[in-house]
Amino acid sequence: MLKIVLxxxxxxxxxxxxxxxxxDICIDPVTPKLIVLFKDKTDHTLSKEVxxxxxxxxxxxxxxxxxxxxxTDSIAIPLRVDVDETKYRFIQNYGDDTNELSDExxxxxxxxxxxxxxxxxxxxxxxxxxxxxxSNNWIDEIEIKQQNILNEKEAHLNIYH
Amino acid sequence: xxxxxSQNDTIKKDTVVIKKIYGLRVGLDLSxxxxxxxxxxxxxxxxxxxxxxxxNLYVASEIGYLDQFTNEVKYDFQTKGSYFKLGVxxxxxxxxxxxxxEIYVGMRYGYSNFSQxxxxxxxxxxxxxxxxxxxxxxxxxxxxxxWLEFIIGIKAExxxxxxxxxxxxxxxxxxxxxxxxxxxxxxxxFNRVFLNKTGFGFNYTVSYRFPLxxx
Numbered sequence: 523m524l525k526i527v528l529x530x531x532x533x534x535x536x537x538x539x540x541x542x543x544x545x546d547i548c549i550d551p552v553t554p555k556l557i558v559l560f561k562d563k564t565d566h567t568l569s570k571e572v573x574x575x576x577x578x579x580x581x582x583x584x585x586x587x588x589x590x591x592x593x594t595d596s597i598a599i600p601l602r603v604d605v606d607e608t609k610y611r612f613i614q615n616y617g618d619d620t621n622e623l624s625d626e627x628x629x630x631x632x633x634x635x636x637x638x639x640x641x642x643x644x645x646x647x648x649x650x651x652x653x654x655x656x657s658n659n660w661i662d663e664i665e666i667k668q669q670n671i672l673n674e675k676e677a678h679l680n681i682y683h
Numbered sequence: 684x685x686x687x688x689s690q691n692d693t694i695k696k697d698t699v700v701i702k703k704i705y706g707l708r709v710g711l712d713l714s715x716x717x718x719x720x721x722x723x724x725x726x727x728x729x730x731x732x733x734x735x736x737x738x739n740l741y742v743a744s745e746i747g748y749l750d751q752f753t754n755e756v757k758y759d760f761q762t763k764g765s766y767f768k769l770g771v772x773x774x775x776x777x778x779x780x781x782x783x784x785e786i787y788v789g790m791r792y793g794y795s796n797f798s799q800x801x802x803x804x805x806x807x808x809x810x811x812x813x814x815x816x817x818x819x820x821x822x823x824x825x826x827x828x829x830w831l832e833f834i835i836g837i838k839a840e841x842x843x844x845x846x847x848x849x850x851x852x853x854x855x856x857x858x859x860x861x862x863x864x865x866x867x868x869x870x871x872x873f874n875r876v877f878l879n880k881t882g883f884g885f886n887y888t889v890s891y892r893f894p895l896x897x898x
Contacts, residue, residue, distance in 0.1 A: 552808065552809055600808055603812065635806070635817065637864050642807055644758060644804050
């Protein structure tokens, strides 16, 4: 009987000190990025790549490049979680002196803090999304596809150019 | 002449009956002060009590307090509160003569009233932006939790009526009042709440039995 009890108690001891659970590693989605699709301005159903796109995000009054230059028909970019708006500068044909074109616009929203899990901590979700101050150098129109940015499952903005 | 003994003699039964001491045993947990030396962010204490109701059955209780600051990667939280546990221990150890040691299994119902306070929140953006720390502290008061404990433990009488013991528990959360937009990641008396609402407990006690009567 003593042996059995000691065995059981040592199993208890083992699990209490060496238990490692799923919640030690963050695998849940955290703050969603803004997902943008680039579409043809003449036929809104068609995807259209942007040549050598450089995205810059306003950080305290200075536009800071985000990611690298790429030719793509979709991007995922962060929204600022410290203020209710993010200013972007989208440059196409980046580095090409004759064809480089730059557009700026602002995404406005209401921020909400949401607890995810022990290891992931908190994320921000964005509600009542709107667009303002769009310059029209190469971008024709921006369409909001999702009023609230809660996850990265679907595109939030369509940019027609 | 006949040698040996008659097989017809009746064998007398051993009539020595060992009476057990009944009394209130009160103890202090030593694991909490030890942990406080190692972890300055944790202050806790626990007092234990039990009373023998049958030769091998005890009504047992623990009462305690916890104030712990937990540092997670992207936030910190402070858990403060008291707890109460009530249940039984059943001794499965057969003592020699008048020894009174125990190896026991037991069950408890535990209940805690507590508060959580979350601070230093850095919003998780997967490092796509410079880290931003939320300036405010979020307080959650009047939280509670109820749980069941399955216990295994040992108590050794090291001096007349003076006991040293340790006890492990496997815990399962039954009910809780959850904070809005947070979780009860730690509950006083229950300890860390794992994903499947389980937990583990441990104590190391020195206790004294105030003898009341023998039976």
